[in-house]
Each structure stands twice: as structure tokens, then as C-alpha cells.
Amino acid sequence: MDTRLSQARQRVERVREALARHGLTALLVPSADPHLSEYLPGRWQGREWLSGFTGSMGTLVITTTQAALFADSRYWVQAEKELSGSGIALVKIPSAAAAHHIEWLAREVPAGQTVAVDGQVLGLAGAQQLRAALEAQGVQLRTDVDLLAEVWPERPALPAAPVYAHAAPQAPEPRATRLMRVREAMARHGATHHFVSTVDDIAWITNLRGADVEYNPVFLAHLLIDATRATLYVGAGKVPATLAAQLQAEGVALADYAQAAAALATLPAGSTLLVDPRRITLGFRQQVPAGVRVVEAINPSTLFKSRKGEVEAGFVREAMAEDGAAMCEFYAWFESALGRERISELTIDEKLSAARARRPGFVGLSFSTIAGFNANGALPHYRALPESYSWIEGNGLLLIDSGGQYLGGTTDITRVWPIGTITDAHKRDFTLVLKAMMALSRTRFPRGTLSPMLDAIARAPLWAEGIDYGHGTGHGVGYFLNVHEGPQSISKAVPEATMAMEPGMITSIEPGVYRGGQWGVRIENLVLNRPVATPENDAFGEMLEFETLTLCPIDTRCIDRRLLREDEIAWLNAYHAMVRERLTAKVSGDARAWLEARTASF
Numbered sequence: 001m002d003t004r005l006s007q008a009r010q011r012v013e014r015v016r017e018a019l020a021r022h023g024l025t026a027l028l029v030p031s032a033d034p035h036l037s038e039y040l041p042g043r044w045q046g047r048e049w050l051s052g053f054t055g056s057m058g059t060l061v062i063t064t065t066q067a068a069l070f071a072d073s074r075y076w077v078q079a080e081k082e083l084s085g086s087g088i089a090l091v092k093i094p095s096a097a098a099a100h101h102i103e104w105l106a107r108e109v110p111a112g113q114t115v116a117v118d119g120q121v122l123g124l125a126g127a128q129q130l131r132a133a134l135e136a137q138g139v140q141l142r143t144d145v146d147l148l149a150e151v152w153p154e155r156p157a158l159p160a161a162p163v164y165a166h167a168a169p170q171a172p173e174p175r176a177t178r179l180m181r182v183r184e185a186m187a188r189h190g191a192t193h194h195f196v197s198t199v200d201d202i203a204w205i206t207n208l209r210g211a212d213v214e215y216n217p218v219f220l221a222h223l224l225i226d227a228t229r230a231t232l233y234v235g236a237g238k239v240p241a242t243l244a245a246q247l248q249a250e251g252v253a254l255a256d257y258a259q260a261a262a263a264l265a266t267l268p269a270g271s272t273l274l275v276d277p278r279r280i281t282l283g284f285r286q287q288v289p290a291g292v293r294v295v296e297a298i299n300p301s302t303l304f305k306s307r308k309g310e311v312e313a314g315f316v317r318e319a320m321a322e323d324g325a326a327m328c329e330f331y332a333w334f335e336s337a338l339g340r341e342r343i344s345e346l347t348i349d350e351k352l353s354a355a356r357a358r359r360p361g362f363v364g365l366s367f368s369t370i371a372g373f374n375a376n377g378a379l380p381h382y383r384a385l386p387e388s389y390s391w392i393e394g395n396g397l398l399l400i401d402s403g404g405q406y407l408g409g410t411t412d413i414t415r416v417w418p419i420g421t422i423t424d425a426h427k428r429d430f431t432l433v434l435k436a437m438m439a440l441s442r443t444r445f446p447r448g449t450l451s452p453m454l455d456a457i458a459r460a461p462l463w464a465e466g467i468d469y470g471h472g473t474g475h476g477v478g479y480f481l482n483v484h485e486g487p488q489s490i491s492k493a494v495p496e497a498t499m500a501m502e503p504g505m506i507t508s509i510e511p512g513v514y515r516g517g518q519w520g521v522r523i524e525n526l527v528l529n530r531p532v533a534t535p536e537n538d539a540f541g542e543m544l545e546f547e548t549l550t551l552c553p554i555d556t557r558c559i560d561r562r563l564l565r566e567d568e569i570a571w572l573n574a575y576h577a578m579v580r581e582r583l584t585a586k587v588s589g590d591a592r593a594w595l596e597a598r599t600a601s602f
């Protein structure tokens with residue numbers, strides 16, 4: 001018997017026993033923590049612990065008679081494999097933002113029954129939507145119980161990694177300046193207080209970093225800001241005494257992590273609190289006294305940190321060069337070793353990570369490396385594991401999506417390489433994806449364009465051939481912060497005012513083609529929004545263009561030249577010339593020879 005699957009069944013039964021004890025009908029388990037993070041500390045990975053599904057996104061619902069996991073197309077193949085035999089049904093949804101689990105609960109739970117969810121990890125905006133849908137069907141919602149605490153005896157403790165300063169020169173703006181900018185935004189909203197729970201916002205405001213969440217240099221904390229002081233609610237002992245004294249001198253007091261809710265509960269009557277309904281949980285919102293006016297708007301820091309300044313952009317370019325040099329070193333080894341040594345997807349992760357670790361300013365990976373050969377490359381969020389991986393043998397395509405955290409920036413890059421002999425079908429898919437990536441990379445657009453409006457530009461070359469992909473085209477990227485960052489999203493998301501493209505934003509461009517059970521192609525660069533002068537600026541306003549930041553060759557052996565226009569070939573040659581110029585001084589020997597060969601004019 002599969003131990004993992006038997007565990008999933010046993011754990012679901014534990015939940016059902018707890019439901020019966022509390023007189024409940026269903027439990028909703030979101031992929032979330034009290035900070036609404038994308039990547040979760042072990043303590044809040046209850047969805048994975050219960051179901052066995054290891055994808056980073058997904059929502060689990062357990063009722064007295066059913067269990068269902070809701071996941072989007074990035075995870076369908078993975079979820080079907082990991083849930084097989086567990087008794088948990090996969091419900092396929094169109095996107096991560098879909099609310100199908102709410103509709104499912106409203107339909108499946110009888111009137112008069114009660115659904116439970118831990119309000120401490122349920123986003124305020126999602127809670128409002130969930131409550132409205134359930135109440136319309138006569139179903140009650142209970143948010144004051146954490147059933148995981150009852151059914152998960154070995155639940156991990158809070159992480160205890162130390163907090164450290166992100167210092168100059170890589171942190172060019174003092175925390176006092178950032179606090180001042182946030183307070184100016186608070187004043188524009190008429191707010192006397194501002195509560196921040198999202199850990200990347202807190203790291204940006206305070207110029208602090210940590211290691212509480214795998215791959216993201218952040219730490220668990222809440223932050224309460226008023227007109228003259230700020231209080232950081234963080235685990236005891238996590239901030240070294242010297243740093244704590246420095247923070248105190250700069251108007252940032254420390255308090256215990258568990259005291260954040262009480263601080264909200266004691267806000268003075270007549271004060272006005274600014275919160276972001278998409279970045280605060282229901283549990284914290286419920287702590288706010290009735291005599292406090294609440295203003296709901298996006299966290300000012302979310303907008304501020306999305307726009308990197310000129311000094312930061314310079315450090316990002318240097319981080320990209322170090323990252324590119326690491327990849328040259330790795331790929332030179334890989335191509336020379338192929339056929340002489342047995343190489344697996346796990347080997348690729350190990351060797352590429354080691355190459356990055358040797359570069360100046362490297363701190364860690366920015367996400368788990370995706371090295372997928374042939375059919376594994378068709379899984380957008382595939383990860384090779386010791387118990388399940390492929391050897392790089394035979395013929396086909398190898399997709400490698402990887403990235404690093406550097407003191408001066410965060411990287412994220414995907415490339416596809418030919419192994420052995422590849423087919424015309426391989427080359428066609430690769431070339432169409434390259435055309436899609438270039439189409440958006442070369443686009444100019446008015447400043448303030450809502451980022452989802454750009455999505456179709458990348459998809460058009462694929463749509464023309466009847467092809468599409470299930471994930472977004474691009475996500476924002478942090479500055480030595482989370483590799484996925486808002487507010488911009490080049491995707492099929494419904495456009496909102498906060499998604500306006502502004503100078504200094506860094507975004508990925510990563511179209512793809514996925515042939516289930518065969519191969520996958522994705523080509524990804526990071527780009528920086530920058531102003532561009534045109535003869536019509538005065539008449540039609542400021543325009544923006546993309547500066548390509550990522551520095552790594554695109555393998556021309558995978559290209560069907562007949563599918564490219566001359567202007568597309570010129571763009572590719574110019575890109576390769578830039579890569580060669582920027583990286584030559586940082587590599588030597590085999591790595592330099594590889595760089596020169598892979599950036600030769602096409």
C-alpha cells in the first residue's frame with residue numbers, strides 16, 4: 001500500500017471526526033498563512049499535509065462525505081498523480097484566482113449546515129465573497145476555529161531564522177525615507193494608522209530580510225505604523241540586539257509576534273486604519289474596534305516596491321550578469337559532460353545551484369529549480385525529486401527554469417535545450433514560443449497601460465496557430481525579495497487600476513507550449529519598464545518600452561529559421577551580441593568558449 005496515500009485517507013478521516021465534534025459539515029483549507037503568502041512556512045502547509053498534493057497553489061475542501069482539491073491547469077497532471085487513490089477528487093479550475101471552491105461549497109453543503117475555515121489565514125476579500133455566497137444558500141460560515149490544531153499533532157513550530165539588515169549599497173533608500181513615503185500615502189487616505197501583514201511589504205519598508213520562507217528572503221512579522229512610530233511584531237530573539245537598537249533609534253519598536261492582534265484591538269476610538277483587503281486576513285480585520293474607521297486600499301508599499309529606482313536597477317543588471325556567468329559555467333559543463341557522464345534532472349539542479357553559489361552576492365535560490373526532460377517539461381511546475389526523476393538520455397527537449405537571490409536583485413529565467421536529435425515539431429513549437437516572447441519584448445505602450453492588456457501580444461503568434469498556454473505571460477519580480485510580486489500581472493486577469501505599468505517595474509515574459517506526455521517549451525526573460533522618447537510624446541503622452549535584463553543565450557539549434565522574419569532574426573542577434581558583451585569579462589576557459597559559440601550570429 002502507498003503509505004502517502006493511506007496517510008491522506010487517515011488524515012481526512014481525522015478532519016471528519018473533528019467536524020463531527022464541532023457540529024460542522026465542511027472544512028475549507030486554503031493555501032495561505034496569516035500573511036497571505038504564496039510560499040508558506042511548514043506550520044501552514046496544512047493543505048499539503050492533508051492531501052499529499054505538493055503544488056504551491058490549491059484549495060482543499062473536506063466535507064463529511066466528500067473531499068476535493070481545486071487547482072489550475074499548471075498543476076492538473078501533478079495533482080492527478082499525487083491524489084490518485086487518496087479519495088480526494090481533483091476539480092480543475094481555469095486560473096489560480098478562480099473561486100470555484102466557493103461555488104462548490106454553496107452547491108454541495110445543505111442549507112442550515114456550517115462551513116469552517118480558520119479566519120487567521122483567510123483573506124478579507126475572499127472572506128467577504130465566501131460569506132456572501134454561503135449565506136445566500138442558507139449556509140453558515142464559522143471562522144473562529146482552527147481544526148488543523150486538533151488533527152495535526154506534529155504541526156511545525158514557527159520558524160526561528162534570524163532577521164538581518166539589507167544594507168547599503170544594495171539598499172540605497174534608508175528605512176526612514178520609506179516610512180516617510182508610506183506615511184505620506186496614509187495621509188492622502190486620511191489614515192492615522194496602517195497595518196501591514198504581507199512579509200515582502202514589511203521587508204521592503206524596513207530594509208530587513210530573513211529566511212523564514214523557503215526561497216524568499218523574508219521573515220514572519222506584522223507592522224503597525226502611525227504618524228510618529230512603527231511597531232514590528234516579530235518572534236522573540238529573531239532580531240539581534242545591535243539591529244534592534246538601531247531600529248529603536250530610527251523609530252521602529254519591536255514587540256512579540258503574537259501581540260499584533262491585541263494591538264489592533266486597542267486602537268483608539270476615532271482613529272482611521274488603512275488596510276489592504278487583499279493583503280490582510282479576516283482574523284485581523286475582526287480585531288479592529290467598532291469605533292475605528294477603516295479605509296480599504298492597496299498597501300502603498302506594494303506600489304512603491306514595484307518601481308525600482310535607478311540605483312536598484314543598476315544592481316539588478318549586475319546581478320543578472322553574475323547569474324548569466326553562472327549559467328555559462330553550468331551549460332559549458334553540461335554540454336561537455338552529456339554523453340560522457342550520466343546526468344539526471346537532479347544533477348542539473350545540483351550543478352546549476354552550485355554554479356550560482358560561487359557568484360558574488362549570491363544568497364540562495366529564488367525558487368525550486370525546474371529541470372524537466374521531455375514529458376516532464378510539459379508540467380509547468382514540475383520538480384524532480386529523489387523518488388521521481390528522469391535521466392537526460394536519448395532525444396528530446398530539456399526545459400530548465402531557475403533563478404537566484406542576490407543582494408542586488410532576484411533572477412528568474414527559463415531556457416530550453418536540444419538533447420540528441422530533435423524533430424521539426426520540436427523546432428516549430430520552440431520557434432513559435434520565441435516569436436511570442438520577442439513580440440512582447442519589442443512592444444512599446446503608453447505609461448499607465450494596465451498590464452493584463454499586454455497579455456494578448458505574446459499569445460497572438462501562438463493563437464494564430466491554434467495554440468495557447470494555461471499560465472500567465474508575466475509576473476512582477478521583487479528586488480532581493482519574492483520572485484512573484486504584484487501588483488502588475490501580464491495575464492488574463494481582469495484589469496484593475498493598480499495594475500498600471502510604470503517605469504522601474506520588473507516583469508517576466510514567459511510564453512509557452514505544453515504537449516502533455518511529450519514535451520514542453522517555455523522561454524523566459526525578465527524585463528524592466530523604461531521610458532522611451534518618441535516624436536509623438538508631446539501629443540500622445542509618455543511611452544514605455546522593455547529593457548531585457550536576463551543574460552543567457554537562446555539555443556538557435558532549436559529554431560526553425562523559416563518561421564522567423566528578418567526583423568525577428570535581427571532582434572535575436574542583437575540580444576546575443578548584448579549577452580556576449582556583458583558576460584565575456586565574467587567568464588573564462590570553457591565557459592567563455594561556450595558563450596561565444598551560443599551567441600554567434602544566427
